[in-house]
Amino acid sequence: MRIVTGEEMASIDAITMNKVGLPGAVLMENAGRGIARKLLDHYGRKRRFFIVIGSGNNGGDGFVVARVLKDEGAEVQVFIVPEESRYKGDAKLHKRVFEQSGYRWKYWKDIESQWPAMLYETDIIVDALLGTGISGQVKEPYASVIASINKLKNEIVSIDLPSGVPAGSAELNHEAIKADRTLTLQWTKVSYYLEETKPYYGEVDVVPIGIPPNTLRHLASQRYIWGKNEVVNSWVMSKPNAHKGDNGRVGIIAGSEAMPGAAALAGSAAVRSGAGFTTIATVAQNVPVIASHVKEAMYTIFSEKHGYLAPTETELAAFMDNKQSIAVGPGLGRTPALTKMVAYLLVHFKGVLILDADALHCLKECGPIVQERTAPTVITPHPGEMAMLIDQSVSYVNKNRFEVAESYAEQYGVYVVLKGPNTIVAEPSGCISVNVTGNAGLAKGGSGDVLTGMVAALVARQRIQPALSSAVFFHGYAADLLAKQRHVLATITPSDIIEHLPEAFSIVDDD
Numbered sequence: 001m002r003i004v005t006g007e008e009m010a011s012i013d014a015i016t017m018n019k020v021g022l023p024g025a026v027l028m029e030n031a032g033r034g035i036a037r038k039l040l041d042h043y044g045r046k047r048r049f050f051i052v053i054g055s056g057n058n059g060g061d062g063f064v065v066a067r068v069l070k071d072e073g074a075e076v077q078v079f080i081v082p083e084e085s086r087y088k089g090d091a092k093l094h095k096r097v098f099e100q101s102g103y104r105w106k107y108w109k110d111i112e113s114q115w116p117a118m119l120y121e122t123d124i125i126v127d128a129l130l131g132t133g134i135s136g137q138v139k140e141p142y143a144s145v146i147a148s149i150n151k152l153k154n155e156i157v158s159i160d161l162p163s164g165v166p167a168g169s170a171e172l173n174h175e176a177i178k179a180d181r182t183l184t185l186q187w188t189k190v191s192y193y194l195e196e197t198k199p200y201y202g203e204v205d206v207v208p209i210g211i212p213p214n215t216l217r218h219l220a221s222q223r224y225i226w227g228k229n230e231v232v233n234s235w236v237m238s239k240p241n242a243h244k245g246d247n248g249r250v251g252i253i254a255g256s257e258a259m260p261g262a263a264a265l266a267g268s269a270a271v272r273s274g275a276g277f278t279t280i281a282t283v284a285q286n287v288p289v290i291a292s293h294v295k296e297a298m299y300t301i302f303s304e305k306h307g308y309l310a311p312t313e314t315e316l317a318a319f320m321d322n323k324q325s326i327a328v329g330p331g332l333g334r335t336p337a338l339t340k341m342v343a344y345l346l347v348h349f350k351g352v353l354i355l356d357a358d359a360l361h362c363l364k365e366c367g368p369i370v371q372e373r374t375a376p377t378v379i380t381p382h383p384g385e386m387a388m389l390i391d392q393s394v395s396y397v398n399k400n401r402f403e404v405a406e407s408y409a410e411q412y413g414v415y416v417v418l419k420g421p422n423t424i425v426a427e428p429s430g431c432i433s434v435n436v437t438g439n440a441g442l443a444k445g446g447s448g449d450v451l452t453g454m455v456a457a458l459v460a461r462q463r464i465q466p467a468l469s470s471a472v473f474f475h476g477y478a479a480d481l482l483a484k485q486r487h488v489l490a491t492i493t494p495s496d497i498i499e500h501l502p503e504a505f506s507i508v509d510d511d
């Protein structure tokens with residue numbers, strides 16, 4: 001499933017109309033009919049609908065919804081916001097079809113003074129004011145209509161997107177509809193995955209409108225949702241007679257005297273995610289503690305300085321040998337020795353190198369080496385670490401997650417796993433996949449260490465892009481399974497996530 005901006009949606013609509021030959025009025029009929037069907041299925045015919053309609057094609061969808069609901073016997077009141085003369089094209093056509101079906105609309109401005117009272121007698125407000133065609137700040141009279149609707153307690157369902165919310169960005173410094181549900185057309189929009197705009201959408205459901213998949217080849221951007229189907233379809237099963245070497249040799253360089261837990265979590269997650277051999281490199285005094293938690297791993301003791309790892313090149317060279325992937329970062333602390341270690345691994349390690357947590361802070365100094373590296377490099381920053389890497393604020397990163405991840409991946413030739421709600425995986429090619437699993441239970445120290453271990457295990461035995469996106473999926477999916485069982489998100493711990501990985505992985509039935 002693709003994720004699009006308003007401009008992209010408009011260009012695919014235009015290609016469908018002009019090159020494929022499917023008229024816009026048919027797409028609008030499909031859209032309105034699909035939405036009406038969802039409304040009837042969800043709320044039933046006995047509910048009272050109040051549809052507010054704007055002047056563009058989103059309003060045109062509203063006329064189709066109103067007609068189909070009325071045809072089905074539902075109680076529907078229809079109000080238009082602009083002057084009647086503003087309608088043109090497909091919206092004008094469907095306004096006429098609505099009228100010629102024997103149905104009537106009223107002007108919003110004529111009922112404005114009584115409408116809060118009218119709405120007490122209404123169950124559901126359908127918002128067909130503005131869609132993907134909005135530009136700039138919401139103007140009057142739309143701004144006042146939106147503000148009035150938001151004050152009510154009625155259930156609000158938006159068509160395509162909540163009116164006022166831009167489709168492709170989080171630029172929102174004006175009033176926008178706060179929907180309970182959004183029935184979005186054909187594909188979800190970028191702003192649904194951005195922290196600032198997501199809450200406006202409420203629950204989201206996708207309504208196909210009959211755009212042929214073939215038209216997608218005209219889309220330059222490649223943003224996808226990575227869901228259960230993608231995980232299952234891309235998963236490479238272990239051979240029935242596999243031996244442990246076939247399942248990947250994974251190295252985890254993690255932990256310092258004060259932070260043994262990060263190494264235990266990352267190592268344990270790698271083991272639970274199916275790594276054939278997991279070797280944890282850490283400081284000597286940590287080994288008994290970590291080994292009591294991760295019995296299946298092997299241990300390498302690196303030289304240290306004041307309780308922090310400071311391996312020699314010989315130690316690093318020996319550790320790299322035979323490994324398909326190495327993750328470095330969790331619990332290491334930011335030391336000059338870490339920068340040297342990261343630089344050495346970037347140059348000499350020929351497998352997949354995953355840089356996380358403290359190791360990310362070395363990247364700014366190692367930029368040119370990263371660009372020269374031919375083996376895959378993966379970085380797993382949270383928004384704060386991403387902001388540090390590009391010298392921007394966290395809020396800038398949150399508002400521009402897609403662009404930030406994509407441009408860093410392309411510039412440095414790395415795979416960026418930008419964490420947060422709806423974690424993004426950006427490939428150096430510009431392809432982006434977005435995760436839809438996970439919940440607030442993951443917002444805890446240690447949760448990132450678990451993901452790092454999972455990533456290290458999966459990239460060692462699967463193709464890199466599906467491995468990254470699927471690791472993120474399983475991490476969130478385990479949290480969702482826990483949420484279903486316990487309901488209290490705050491009580492979910494990273495160790496619980498690791499324990500629930502077998503259940504999460506069961507969707508790929510890898511036995």
Ligand SMILES: NC(=O)C1=CN([C@@H]2O[C@H](COP(=O)(O)OP(=O)(O)OC[C@H]3O[C@@H](n4cnc5c(N)ncnc54)[C@H](OP(=O)(O)O)[C@@H]3O)[C@@H](O)[C@H]2O)[C@@H](O)CC1
Pocket residue numbers: 010013014024025027028031054055056057058059060061082086090129130131132133134135136137138139140142159160161185209
């Ligand atoms: N055939 C198709 O293409 C299909 C499209 N589809 C549907 O169409 C939607 C996109 O339609 P669209 O492009 O007509 O834009 P849309 O969001 O309805 O509104 C644009 C109008 O709003 C106004 N306006 C703009 N900015 C404003 C502002 N800041 N503040 C206030 N008003 C503002 C401006 O009106 P004006 O002021 O010029 O009267 C402008 O004309 C899409 O989301 C989907 O629902 C589906 O039916 C499938 C087929």
Ligand SMILES: [K+]
Pocket residue numbers: 058127128129130131158159160161162163
């Ligand atoms: K809308």
